[in-house]
Amino acid sequence: MLDIRLIRENPDEIIARLAAKGRDAKEDIAKILELDRERRSLIQKTDELKARQNKVSKEIPRMKKAGEDVSAIVLESRQLSDEIKDNDNLRKETEEKLNEVMAGLPNLPDPDLKPGGKENNEVLRMFGSPKQFDFEPKNHVDLCTDLGLIDYPRGAKLSGSGFWIYRGMGARLEWALLNYFIETHLNDGYELVMVPHMLGGQAGYVSGQFPKFKDEVYWLKNDEGEREHFMLPTAETALVSLHMDEILTEKELPRKYVAYTPCFRKEAGSHRTDERGMIRGHQFNKVEMVQYTRPEDSDKAFEELVGKAEALVKGLGFHFRTVKLAAEDCSASMARTYDIEIHIPSMNGYKEVSSVSNARDYQARRGNIRFRREETGKTEFVHTLNGSGLATSRILPAIVEQNQQKDGSVLVPEVLRKYLGGIEVLTKDMNHI
RNA sequence: GGAGAAAUACCCAAGUGGUGAAGGGGCUCCCCUGCUAAGGGAGUAGGGCGUGAAAGCGUCGCGAGGGUUCAAAUCCCUCUUUCUCCGCCA
Numbered sequence: 001m002l003d004i005r006l007i008r009e010n011p012d013e014i015i016a017r018l019a020a021k022g023r024d025a026k027e028d029i030a031k032i033l034e035l036d037r038e039r040r041s042l043i044q045k046t047d048e049l050k051a052r053q054n055k056v057s058k059e060i061p062r063m064k065k066a067g068e069d070v071s072a073i074v075l076e077s078r079q080l081s082d083e084i085k086d087n088d089n090l091r092k093e094t095e096e097k098l099n100e101v102m103a104g105l106p107n108l109p110d111p112d113l114k115p116g117g118k119e120n121n122e123v124l125r126m127f128g129s130p131k132q133f134d135f136e137p138k139n140h141v142d143l144c145t146d147l148g149l150i151d152y153p154r155g156a157k158l159s160g161s162g163f164w165i166y167r168g169m170g171a172r173l174e175w176a177l178l179n180y181f182i183e184t185h186l187n188d189g190y191e192l193v194m195v196p197h198m199l200g201g202q203a204g205y206v207s208g209q210f211p212k213f214k215d216e217v218y219w220l221k222n223d224e225g226e227r228e229h230f231m232l233p234t235a236e237t238a239l240v241s242l243h244m245d246e247i248l249t250e251k252e253l254p255r256k257y258v259a260y261t262p263c264f265r266k267e268a269g270s271h272r273t274d275e276r277g278m279i280r281g282h283q284f285n286k287v288e289m290v291q292y293t294r295p296e297d298s299d300k301a302f303e304e305l306v307g308k309a310e311a312l313v314k315g316l317g318f319h320f321r322t323v324k325l326a327a328e329d330c331s332a333s334m335a336r337t338y339d340i341e342i343h344i345p346s347m348n349g350y351k352e353v354s355s356v357s358n359a360r361d362y363q364a365r366r367g368n369i370r371f372r373r374e375e376t377g378k379t380e381f382v383h384t385l386n387g388s389g390l391a392t393s394r395i396l397p398a399i400v401e402q403n404q405q406k407d408g409s410v411l412v413p414e415v416l417r418k419y420l421g422g423i424e425v426l427t428k429d430m431n432h433i
Numbered sequence: 434g435g436a437g438a439a440a441u442a443c444c445c446a447a448g449u450g451g452u453g454a455a456g457g458g459g460c461u462c463c464c465c466u467g468c469u470a471a472g473g474g475a476g477u478a479g480g481g482c483g484u485g486a487a488a489g490c491g492u493c494g495c496g497a498g499g500g501u502u503c504a505a506a507u508c509c510c511u512c513u514u515u516c517u518c519c520g521c522c523a
Contacts, residue, residue, distance in 0.1 A: 040482095043492085044483060044484075044491095046492085061451040064451085
C-alpha cells in the first residue's frame with residue numbers, strides 16, 4: 001500500500017515511478033484522487049452532523065429532568081440519526097472503492113533500479129567459476145535417482161506430478177542443509193520461529209500476495225462459514241504478518257526472524273522442460289529470513305541479508321552470482337530485490353536459490369505494523385525485508401551436480417559433514433529404493 | 434465436537450440506557466526527608482480520521498462487525514479469542 005498523501009501531493013511522480021515497473025497507473029491515480037476527495041468531503045459533512053447530534057443528545061436528559069417538552073428535539077435527533085446513517089454508508093462505500101484501487105497498486109521501485117524487465121537485470125558479483133569436468137557429467141535427476149536420494153515415481157504416486165520424496169541419505173542431506181542454514185542464522189542473532197503452514201486470508205494480503213496472486217496458492221476447502229485457509233507459499237507470508245496491527249517499541253527494532261517451512265505453490269502453467277526434477281515443484285523446502293527495521297535502517301539490513309545469503313552459498317563452496325533485478329522483475333510488493341543464482345551444470349545456466357527484498361513500508365501499511373519513535377513519541381510504519389536463506393530444494397541439485405565424481409558418487413560439502421555423522425561421500429550402496 | 438463463563442488503559446478492576454468511562458497498582462513530575470524506605474501532591478485512555486501553518490477544534494473509540502433506540506460499555510444478533518468442565522487425541 002502506498003501513502004495516500006504521497007499520491008495526493010505528487011501524482012505525476014508516482015505515475016512516473018510506477019511506469020518503471022511497467023505499470024501504467026494514470027487511470028488508477030486519477031480514480032484515487034477523485035475517491036479521496038469524495039471521501040474527505042463526506043467525512044467533513046458527517047462529522048458536522050455527528051457533532052450536532054452529540055449536542056442534541058446531551059440536551060434531552062437535561063430537559064427531561066427540568067420537565068420540559070422534548071418531542072421537538074427528539075424529532076430533530078431522529079432526523080439527524082437517519083442522515084448520519086446514510087452518509088456513513090456512502091463513506092464506507094467510497095472507502096472500499098478507494099482501498100481496492102490502492103491495494104492494487106504495486107510498490108514504488110527504488111530510483112536507482114533500471115526500468116524494464118529481466119533483460120535489464122544486472123549481475124553485481126560473481127563468485128568462482130563454472131565447474132569443469134573431465135568426464136561426461138550427469139544431471140541431478142539421474143544422480144539423485146541413481147544414488148537413491150530422491151524417489152520421483154513414488155512421489156508422483158502419492159501426490160501427482162510436481163512432488164517427490166527425499167529418501168535415506170537424500171532426506172539426511174536435505175535435513176543437513178536446513179541445519180546448516182538455521183545454525184548459521186542463530187549464530188547471527190536471528191530468532192527461530194515455527195509458524196503454521198495453513199494461513200488465514202489476511203496474511204496473504206499483508207505480504208502483498210493478495211488480491212493479485214490468489215490463484216497461485218492452494219486453498220483448503222472448508223465448510224460454509226468457516227475461516228478460509230491457504231497453504232503458505234513462503235514463510236515470508238507468515239513472518240511479515242506476525243506483527244500485524246501492532247505498535248512495536250523503537251528499542252526492539254530491528255527484529256530478526258528466521259523460519260523453516262515447506263512452501264506450497266501451484267506453479268500453474270510455469271512448467272518448462274528444462275526444469276525437471278526438483279527445480280520447480282508444488283512443495284519445496286526453504287528457510288526464510290525476515291527483518292522489521294526503522295526506515296533509516298532498512299538499507300543496511302538489506303545488505304546484511306544479501307551478505308548472509310551469499311555467505312551460505314559460499315560456505316557450501318559453490319559458484320554463484322548476485323543479480324540486481326530491474327524494476328519490472330521485482331515483485332509487486334518490493335522496492336528492490338537481489339537474487340542469488342547458483343550454477344546448475346546440466347541446465348547450463350543459473351537458478352535462483354535466494355531472493356532478498358526490501359518492501360520498505362509497503363507491507364507495513366497493508367498490515368498496519370508500526371513502531372513508536374522515542375524522540376517524537378509518534379508512531380511510524382516499520383520497514384519489512386525478507387530473503388531466502390536458502391531454498392534447500394534448489395541447493396540439493398546443485399550439490400549433486402557440482403560435486404559429482406567420475407564414478408557417480410557425490411562429495412558432501414565440508415560444512416554439512418558434521419550433520420551427516422561425518423560422511424564425506426555419497427555412494428550408490430548407501431541407499432536402495 | 435458439546436456445555437458454560439469472560440473480553441474495559443501498561444496491569445488489576447468498577448460500571449445494567451442519559452452531560453466528561455470510577456478506583457487501585459504501576460509509571461512520570463513535584464514536595465518532604467542526611468541517604469534509603471515510608472509519606473504528601475499533581476499527571477497519566479490509546480490509536481485513527483477530518484480540518485488547520487500550528488496550537489487547537491471536530492469525530493470515532495469499552496474484543497470485531499451488525500441491529501434496536503432520540504441516545505448503547507450497558508439491550509439483541511453474528512463472529513473472534515481466552516478460561517472452566519465434558520468428549521476425543523499426538
